[in-house]
Amino acid sequence: MSLAYALRRCGLMVYTLLVVSIIVFGVTQILPADAAVVLLGENATPEQLAALRDRLGLNDPAWQQYARWLGGVLTGDFGISVRTGQPVLPTILDALSRSLLLALLSIGFMLVIAVPLGIAAATRRGQLGDIAFGIVSYVGVSLPEFVTATLIILLLADTFKLLPATGYVPLGEDFVAGLKHLVLPVVTVSLIMVAHVSRMIRSELVDALHSDYVRAARMKGLPETRVVYGHALRNALLPTITIVALDVGYVLGGIIVVEEIFAIPGIGRQIIIAIQSRDLLMIQAGALTLATTYAVMNFLADLAYAVVDKRIQYE
Amino acid sequence: MSDAPILAVADYTLDYRTRLGAVRALDAIELTVGRGEVVGLVGESGSGKTSLAWAIMRALPANAIELRGTIRLGAVDLRAQSGTDMTHIRGRRIGMVFQDPAASLNPTLTLGAQFVEALTTHHGLSQAEAWSEGERMFARVGLADPPALMRRYPHEASGGEKQRVIIATAFACRPELILFDEPTTALDVITARQILDLFLELQRETGVASLYISHDLAVVSQIASRVAVIQRGRIVEQGGVSAVFARPAHAYTRQLLAAVPRADRRLVAEMSGHGKQLAAVRDLTVRYGRPSLIADLLGRTKPMVTGNRAISIEIRWGEILGIVGESGSGKSTLARALTGLARFEGSLLFDGKRIGGATDMTGGYRRDVQIVFQHPDSSLNPRQRIRDILGRPFRLYGVPDGRPIAEAIADLLRLVRLPAEFADRFPHQLSGGEKQRVAIARAFASRPRLVICDEVTSSLDVSVQAAVIELLVDLQRKSGAAYIFISHDINLVRQIAHRIAVMYRGELVETIAPEQLSTHGPTHPYTAALMAAVPTIRAATTHAGGTS
Structure with a gap:
């Protein structure tokens, strides 16, 4: 992979984030929430409000406010939360770390299940196992996570009482309890991804197994395992990299629902709380953090793709 | 030249199951390729020539029904071989060169890796031994700077270079028979000529028997000693190239020969004067x-x-x-x-x-x-x-x-x-x-x-x-x-x-x-x-x- 390619991708990422920051700032400007009212409460006098607005610079033109905010963001100062009175950044990072833990565990777990499942289905194409896989994974794709989550809680936590239904224990505090609390959310988040990633691997692998170069590899007399794992799978996994990277974004965004159900204090919950309390700076920081994570993941996927498929950077 | 043929196909008949019922793909095929012989198989698309190649390689699609006949490689009855038996025959005893070199090389593996795996699989060579053999073979097929080329990926090589790599791979394990399925069709005229010359040279040097499948009568007339003409699954005529092409006995062969463009046969009236x-x-x-x-x-x-x-x-x-x-x-x-x-x-x-x-x-x-x-x-x-x-x-x-x-x-x-x-x-x-x-x-x-x-x-x-x-x-x-x-x-x-x-x-x-x-x-x-x-x-x- 050439440095120029990496730099070009990186430049594109920075550009994307700049656009995102404008949108995030713009949206919070349009929101019917007056920071001064939020800070002083409904009973403040107009004079008090005017004075505070003046002090916060809320009367300045929007672009000046944006520049001030962006300047703060770039130096790590996201402001003070109106709800808690604490700096925004540590709160967000704390929440993000919990969400990332959940997301990465889910993706890891998902890959461990989905890749072998996709391979097994593709190599048994048209047989009973493949057809069963098709039906089950189709159902899996169709079910929204709140349904899966509810079913899993009912089955594993309520009926069999194997695992705690909700809550969060930091791994550093009590490792075993922390893991136990993570199992159900991880399974919930993974399931829906298992369904579509394994379907993707299956269809890509089926295509690859019918390609000319796989036929050529067979005609060289290579054993079937080497044909599948050494030739076909390499190519079948390429599009999966992109899908998994998109899934990281999906997980972080879609995790809001799961965090709400399992009462995990992650970034999703943090944003919901911020919206409910009209904590503008917290909303901005949360949205920007999610977008950054998403962009970074896509950037890493692009790099990974270029490492695996040497043709990419020439396009 | 020994009498026992390398490849002997006898009374081979093949159907494909389709939604409209069984369709005959090959009908009572009789074909032999002797030691060191190049046999051309000529036919148009849908004539069954590629089906015959897949039948020989035992790589027929799932809807193929073999009705009767035998396919022998020397003394070995190929139809009786199991799937694993065939992995020891493919590549080692029968090589194959495909039509489109761009499609038949894996885009994510280096050219060297794709060459080497045939030798490590069949001849038990170590990676290093196979690699140096690769450099030797790459040089033999006329590729410049083999060590560098072996580390390159298919998209970094030209069409002609890729086809040379595939030919080198097919010859690497010293097979008794190589099937060529339209190996120059996807190439440029001038590159195709060079590949043909390379084929003739290697063929003469190694004495490998070849079945050369093509729609191009001119190519076959230049490289084969015998030719079989196949039409809708039947071999309608076969014999020495000179005889068949000079005095075609079957109407279809005559029709094919007549259709080949010939520079000396003008099809248009000349322009009268210098047009506007x-x-x-x-x-x-x-x-x-x-x-x-x-x-x-x-x-x-x-x-x-x-x-x-x-x-x-x-x-x-x-x-x-x-x-x-x-x-x-x-x-x-x-x-x-x-x-x-x-x-x-x-x-x-x-x-x-x-x-x-x-x-x-x-x-x-x-x-x-x-x-x-x-x-x-x-x-x-x-x-x-x-x-x-x-x-x-x-x-x-x-x-x-x-x-x-x-x-x-x-x-x-x-x-x-x-x-x-x-x-x-x-x-x-x-x-x-x-x-x-x-x-x-x-x-x-x-x-x-x-x-x-x-x-x-x-x-x-x-x-x-x-x-x-x-x-x-x-x-x-x-x-x-x-x-x-x-x-x-x-x-x-x-x-x-x-x-x-x-x-x-x-x-x-x-x-x-x-x-x-x-x-x-x-x-x-x-x-x-x-x-x-x-x-x-x-x-x-x-x-x-x-x-x-």
Whole structure:
């Protein structure tokens, strides 16, 4: 992979984030929430409000406010939360770390299940196992996570009482309890991804197994395992990299629902709380953090793709 | 030469199960390949020649039903081998070289890795031993700088280099038999010639027996000692190449031979005098690519790919101007520029009017200048019936004499010798040749004055090609339209063009009349190379394959 390619991708990422920051700032400007009212409460006098607005610079033109905010963001100062009175950044990072833990565990777990499942289905194409896989994974794709989550809680936590239904224990505090609390959310988040990633691997692998170069590899007399794992799978996994990277974004965004159900204090919950309390700076920081994570993941996927498929950077 | 053949196929009969019932693919095939012998298997698409290759390799699709017959490799009955048995035979005892080198190499593995795995699997060589053997073999097949090439990926090598790698791999394990399935069809004329020469050289050196499958009679006549002609799953004739090609016994063989383009058989009447100019291009240059944003910001100019460089040529009323050259020579780029599909610099005069670019190409120009593309599959909308496809130019430009469109469509179909009922069909219900006729009909619907034919017969079988060419010549005579006939086949162009323009790397290197080419020969060395590379049928001479 050439440095120029990496730099070009990186430049594109920075550009994307700049656009995102404008949108995030713009949206919070349009929101019917007056920071001064939020800070002083409904009973403040107009004079008090005017004075505070003046002090916060809320009367300045929007672009000046944006520049001030962006300047703060770039130096790590996201402001003070109106709800808690604490700096925004540590709160967000704390929440993000919990969400990332959940997301990465889910993706890891998902890959461990989905890749072998996709391979097994593709190599048994048209047989009973493949057809069963098709039906089950189709159902899996169709079910929204709140349904899966509810079913899993009912089955594993309520009926069999194997695992705690909700809550969060930091791994550093009590490792075993922390893991136990993570199992159900991880399974919930993974399931829906298992369904579509394994379907993707299956269809890509089926295509690859019918390609000319796989036929050529067979005609060289290579054993079937080497044909599948050494030739076909390499190519079948390429599009999966992109899908998994998109899934990281999906997980972080879609995790809001799961965090709400399992009462995990992650970034999703943090944003919901911020919206409910009209904590503008917290909303901005949360949205920007999610977008950054998403962009970074896509950037890493692009790099990974270029490492695996040497043709990419020439396009 | 020993008596026992390497490959013996006897009474082999194969069906494919389809939704419409069983379809016979191969019928009582009798074919042998002796030690050190090159046998050509010639047939058109759908004749079953590739099915036979898959049957030999035991890699038939799941819907194949083998009814009877035997396939023997030496003493081994291939039909009795299990799947794992075959992995020890494929690659080690029977090698195979495929049609498209780009598709038959794995894009994510280096060329070296794809060579080495055959040797490590079959001969138990270590990675290092196989790698150094690879360097030796890569050098043997004429590849420059083998150590560097082995570390490269397929997309970093040219088509010819890739096919050399595949040939090196096929020969690496010293098999007794190699199946060649149209190994030069996807290559340029000149590259194909080099690959053929390499094949002959290696074949002579190793004495490997080969079954050479091709639709190209000329190629087979040059490399094989015996030939079998296959038609709809039956071998209709087989024998020594000289005998079969000089005195074909079967009508189908005669038909195939007659369809092969021959430069000495002109299909058009010569132009009477020097015709009036219809179109002229002056210093036409086409560049591809767009400047990147970052390069723009940094003030750097990114070099663009030049498709055409300062082409100047004129086309006269009712003339067939042939354009030949290998792929990438800029033939199609010229067609794209003339139809407004590519932006160009320089000047284009059409019927006295100046055309500066696509915006100047008014309805009148587009009506006068029509194009027929290489692949009818992608140039005909698969969701439209033939009626809709042919009706569109009439709706755009009007029907001559104000007749109903349905009538005009029926006339148009008749003009290209298709039944009027075809109007109700979809493209997929037509054969390749029929589809191309529809595309030709569409081009003629607007009564154009210039028709650009861009490799219109390249994807067709040789006998279908002959029929389409005859149709085009007939239409040209009736309509008086001028043609720009683009082809990589110089023999074909010599049959029908009034003047031949030769293109090489984006430039027009020579414009020459076919009769001058026949009497005085080419003036440009590239034209000479092109003519030398195109195989012609060799019937009466002896053959390398049978003598050594």
